[in-house]
Amino acid sequence: MIVPLGHVLLFAGLLFVAGLAAVLLRRNLIMILIGVEIMLNAVGLVLVGASAYWRHPSGQLFALLLMAVAAAEISIALALVVYLKRSRGTIDVNRFDGMKG
Amino acid sequence: MMGELLFLIPMLPLCGALIIMFAGGRMSRKLLAAVASFSVIASALTILWLWPLAAPQTRVSLFDWFEAGALRVPVEILFSPLSAAMALMVTGVSALIHLYAASYLHNDPDVRRFFALFNLFVFAMLIIVLADNLLLLFLGWEGVGFCSYALIGYWYRNPGFAAAGRKAFLVTRAADVLFVIALLWLFRLTGSLSIATINQQATSLPAGTLTIVALLLLAGACGKSAQLPFSSWLPDAMAGPTPVSALIHAATMVTAGVYLLCRLFPLISLSPTALAVIGLVGTATAFYGASCALVQRDIKRLLAYSTISQVGYMFLAVGAGTVTGAMFHLITHAFFKALLFMVAGAVIHLAAGEQDLFRLGQLQKRAPLLFWLLLAGALALAGMPLTAGVFSKDAILVACFALNSPWWTGLGVVGLITAFLTALYALRLVYLLAADRDVTIGHGPVPRGMIWPLLPLGLLALVGGQLNLPEVWGGGTALQRWLQTPSGGVGTHAVEWGLAIVTLLLFVAAWLGVRYRFRAVPMPPGGGVAAFFTDGWKIDALVRNAVSKPYEATGRLLDGFPERWYTAVLPDWLGRLCQSAGRYFRTFTSGYVTHYLSGMAWGTFLLLAILLIGLLR
Amino acid sequence: MATLLFYILAAIVLMAVLLCLTRNNPVHAVLYLVHALFGLALLYFLLGAPMLAAWQVILYAGAIMVLFLFVIMLIDPDLFEKKASRGRFRWLPVGFLSGALLACGGVLIMMDPLAAGGIVRYRLSPRAFGRALFDEYGLAVEILSLILLFAAVGAFHLGRRHKGKEDAS
Numbered sequence: 001m002i003v004p005l006g007h008v009l010l011f012a013g014l015l016f017v018a019g020l021a022a023v024l025l026r027r028n029l030i031m032i033l034i035g036v037e038i039m040l041n042a043v044g045l046v047l048v049g050a051s052a053y054w055r056h057p058s059g060q061l062f063a064l065l066l067m068a069v070a071a072a073e074i075s076i077a078l079a080l081v082v083y084l085k086r087s088r089g090t091i092d093v094n095r096f097d098g099m100k101g
Numbered sequence: 102m103m104g105e106l107l108f109l110i111p112m113l114p115l116c117g118a119l120i121i122m123f124a125g126g127r128m129s130r131k132l133l134a135a136v137a138s139f140s141v142i143a144s145a146l147t148i149l150w151l152w153p154l155a156a157p158q159t160r161v162s163l164f165d166w167f168e169a170g171a172l173r174v175p176v177e178i179l180f181s182p183l184s185a186a187m188a189l190m191v192t193g194v195s196a197l198i199h200l201y202a203a204s205y206l207h208n209d210p211d212v213r214r215f216f217a218l219f220n221l222f223v224f225a226m227l228i229i230v231l232a233d234n235l236l237l238l239f240l241g242w243e244g245v246g247f248c249s250y251a252l253i254g255y256w257y258r259n260p261g262f263a264a265a266g267r268k269a270f271l272v273t274r275a276a277d278v279l280f281v282i283a284l285l286w287l288f289r290l291t292g293s294l295s296i297a298t299i300n301q302q303a304t305s306l307p308a309g310t311l312t313i314v315a316l317l318l319l320a321g322a323c324g325k326s327a328q329l330p331f332s333s334w335l336p337d338a339m340a341g342p343t344p345v346s347a348l349i350h351a352a353t354m355v356t357a358g359v360y361l362l363c364r365l366f367p368l369i370s371l372s373p374t375a376l377a378v379i380g381l382v383g384t385a386t387a388f389y390g391a392s393c394a395l396v397q398r399d400i401k402r403l404l405a406y407s408t409i410s411q412v413g414y415m416f417l418a419v420g421a422g423t424v425t426g427a428m429f430h431l432i433t434h435a436f437f438k439a440l441l442f443m444v445a446g447a448v449i450h451l452a453a454g455e456q457d458l459f460r461l462g463q464l465q466k467r468a469p470l471l472f473w474l475l476l477a478g479a480l481a482l483a484g485m486p487l488t489a490g491v492f493s494k495d496a497i498l499v500a501c502f503a504l505n506s507p508w509w510t511g512l513g514v515v516g517l518i519t520a521f522l523t524a525l526y527a528l529r530l531v532y533l534l535a536a537d538r539d540v541t542i543g544h545g546p547v548p549r550g551m552i553w554p555l556l557p558l559g560l561l562a563l564v565g566g567q568l569n570l571p572e573v574w575g576g577g578t579a580l581q582r583w584l585q586t587p588s589g590g591v592g593t594h595a596v597e598w599g600l601a602i603v604t605l606l607l608f609v610a611a612w613l614g615v616r617y618r619f620r621a622v623p624m625p626p627g628g629g630v631a632a633f634f635t636d637g638w639k640i641d642a643l644v645r646n647a648v649s650k651p652y653e654a655t656g657r658l659l660d661g662f663p664e665r666w667y668t669a670v671l672p673d674w675l676g677r678l679c680q681s682a683g684r685y686f687r688t689f690t691s692g693y694v695t696h697y698l699s700g701m702a703w704g705t706f707l708l709l710a711i712l713l714i715g716l717l718r
Numbered sequence: 719m720a721t722l723l724f725y726i727l728a729a730i731v732l733m734a735v736l737l738c739l740t741r742n743n744p745v746h747a748v749l750y751l752v753h754a755l756f757g758l759a760l761l762y763f764l765l766g767a768p769m770l771a772a773w774q775v776i777l778y779a780g781a782i783m784v785l786f787l788f789v790i791m792l793i794d795p796d797l798f799e800k801k802a803s804r805g806r807f808r809w810l811p812v813g814f815l816s817g818a819l820l821a822c823g824g825v826l827i828m829m830d831p832l833a834a835g836g837i838v839r840y841r842l843s844p845r846a847f848g849r850a851l852f853d854e855y856g857l858a859v860e861i862l863s864l865i866l867l868f869a870a871v872g873a874f875h876l877g878r879r880h881k882g883k884e885d886a887s
Binding site: 001002003004005006007008009010011013014015017018019020021022024025026028030031033034035037038041044045048049051052053055057058060061063064065067068069070071072073074075076078079080081082083085086091 | 720721724725728731732735736738739744747748751754755758761762764765766767769770773774777778781782785786789790792793808809812813815816819820823824827828830832833834835836837838839840842846847850851854855858862865866868869870872873874876877879
């Protein structure tokens with residue numbers, strides 16, 4: 001036995017919460033995106049750990065799919081960052097309140 | 102196999118209507134008239150061809166219209182002696198009127214609509230006549246109602262005419278509601294809407310229910326047939342073209358009520374109360390119509406009131422228990438009333454649209470043939486012995502007197518008085534039209550196409566009595582033997598002779614009276630009494646005061662407090678509540694991404710906490 | 719040996735992540751993130767996913783991080799986050815939330831009997847990985863390729879210079 005599954009999950013949870021805290025606290029759009037990346041990777045770790053636990057390839061395949069989706073997401077998000085910087089002159093999320101009711 | 106061909110009878114006029122509707126745009130006027138007339142003539146010929154099928158009776162079902170639970174409505178035709186005779190009368194008279202209409206409307210711009218509706222009307226009427234299922238009958242019933250509405254308002258650019266159409270539609274609809282209630286009730290009681298089944302099961306129904314259902318059916322029939330509470334639409338319906346008046350509002354549609362009661366006679370006859378009410382309504386309407394016809398100045402309104410009066414006789418016949426008498430009078434009336442209307446149409450044509458009897462005249466000089474035709478129709482209406490009208494009317498009165506009860510004797514006496522009034526106004530019509538005075542000269546001679554369809558009707562008005570000549574006159578009562586319907590009490594020969602003599606005396610008296618009054622060039626009637634009768638006993642004003650005004654007052658009342666409260670104040674409050682709630686909730690959406698995300702995170706926490714608590718317990 | 723390695727790697731990754739997230743300069747943050755992702759790749763390898771570990775390095779630590787750096791270089795560096803002006807204790811609710819989430823999640827994990835089970839040595843060879851991917855998840859691969867295409871088109875559209883619309887709103 002390498003390690004109990006619970007430890008892998010706990011570690012992934014720690015990473016996830018750290019990413020979440022960054023997303024909630026930081027105001028720089030790029031830092032928020034980095035937080036999102038960390039959350040995604042935490043999930044990937046869970047998938048890989050589960051794959052090893054059940055001795056089944058599906059988990060790893062899902063992790064790969066997750067990576068691909070993350071790549072798509074991040075390319076759009078970064079394009080948005082560039083766009084916002086060009087059109088609004090800032091990437092501080094507290095300066096964007098266009099959805100205010 | 103032959104049975105399926107019976108569906109040709111209603112389908113031919115329907116095809117005619119559809120062809121005119123969809124392909125009539127490119128047809129010439131003559132072709133339109135030809136298609137319309139041919140479809141009806143073909144339908145009449147089909148009836149004659151298939152006549153043997155009626156002898157016992159033939160029932161053919163084409164398909165199920167719909168089926169819901171216990172309710173099954175087949176599209177089914179019942180070709181019985183009764184319906185065959187009625188169908189033949191309808192198609193025969195319609196065919197002649199179609200031919201007449203072709204000439205009558207020779208320069209109307211909208212003739213295509215006219216013929217499409219006319220054929221559609223014949224189709225709907227034939228559905229009423231042939232249907233065995235009450236719901237299918239109701240389809241035709243509403244179909245003729247619609248066609249009647251559309252044709253009364255045919256010249257819809259005149260607001261008065263359009264209003265007349267609406268009035269006819271609304272009044273008959275009010276009666277139809279009662280008819281529908283009767284239908285539903287009958288379905289609840291017998292589990293079927295087939296007339297045959299209902300008639301069979303009628304004996305097992307409780308007497309009180311039966312009476313109410315019969316009275317509801319009577320109300321429906323009264324609406325269609327313009328009997329007393331619902332009579333006021335028919336005089337106004339004369340706004341339509343004269344062929345419409347002749348076909349729909351004299352010969353066929355207004356007799357649909359009588360026909361319905363005849364079909365359901367086994368049911369109705371079980372309730373003496375209902376029969377007494379039917380007789381009363383019929384007699385009252387007959388008297389009412391005759392008294393109004395007596396003073397009319399408009400030739401078409403006169404004929405309309407006369408129609409109301411004559412249909413009243415048919416109701417009296419149903420009430421007195423003689424279905425044969427009702428059908429006999431229905432058929433003869435169709436002949437002479439259609440004839441009179443078409444003569445009136447020709448007269449109006451001759452006088453360039455003038456309808457006032459006191460400005461018409463000189464008919465004998467200007468169009469002798471037309472005058473003789475008018476005379477034939479009027480004499481049949483007036484009850485000159487040996488014409489068609491007198492035999493059918495006498496048959497009804499004989500049936501009344503034969504019942505030997507004070508009620509029916511009383512109604513019979515009123516019927517006799519009405520016969521006298523009928524003779525008066527019918528002869529007055531003749532005298533006024535023949536009067537020697539200055540008249541408006543119209544478009545020239547009456548077209549031939551408008552004259553020759555009248556000839557067979559004129560002949561039938563004179564000799565149509567042969568259809569059901571009583572035995573006293575040495576006749577064979579052919580109609581009675583064909584229909585095999587109840588013919589009420591059998592009067593002794595003495596009663597029949599006595600009645601014949603009384604009618605003859607009444608006719609002669611009326612003739613002498615009219616001759617005395619109208620021999621000189623007459624003046625129009627004046628005074629309040631005449632106005633009262635001219636306006637049909639002010640029945641419109643009565644309806645306005647009794648129904649419309651309270652309705653309007655209620656409307657105004659409701660418009661005040663509840664209307665304002667429920668459509669202005671209350672919704673206003675609700676709206677304000679929603680607005681302020683919205684304004685409050687708006688502050689939740691700060692527009693900052695971070696806030697939304699933390700909302701999500703808190704939500705996640707909540708879910709996890711619930712899960713945890715659930716596990717810990 | 720492997721067990722020890724797991725905990726060492728976990729500690730490194732966690733450290734790198736924390737350092738990354740607290741940096742004020744995004745370039746530094748990205749560099750720490752590269753460390754963290756590399757550590758994660760090693761963890762993947764340890765848990766029997768060599769193929770995935772390779773992808774993690776190539777795709778994440780390589781391509782995506784380079785993309786991040788590109789973007790950071792594209793935009794003005796003086797817009798980097800200044801010290802929070804309002805609310806000194808802005809982190810307090812977030813801290814509470816993070817702690818609560820972790821506590822809940824931890825208790826839930828520990829209560830689950832599955833979590834006590836150990837991960838034994840397991841290795842999915844690249845050959846088996848590829849076979850499973852294209853056999854079982856062929857459709858998913860197709861869909862993913864479409865998603866990537868949309869992402870490329872979307873990014874291209876957003877990146878275009880809209881003449882005259884630059885200063886809109």
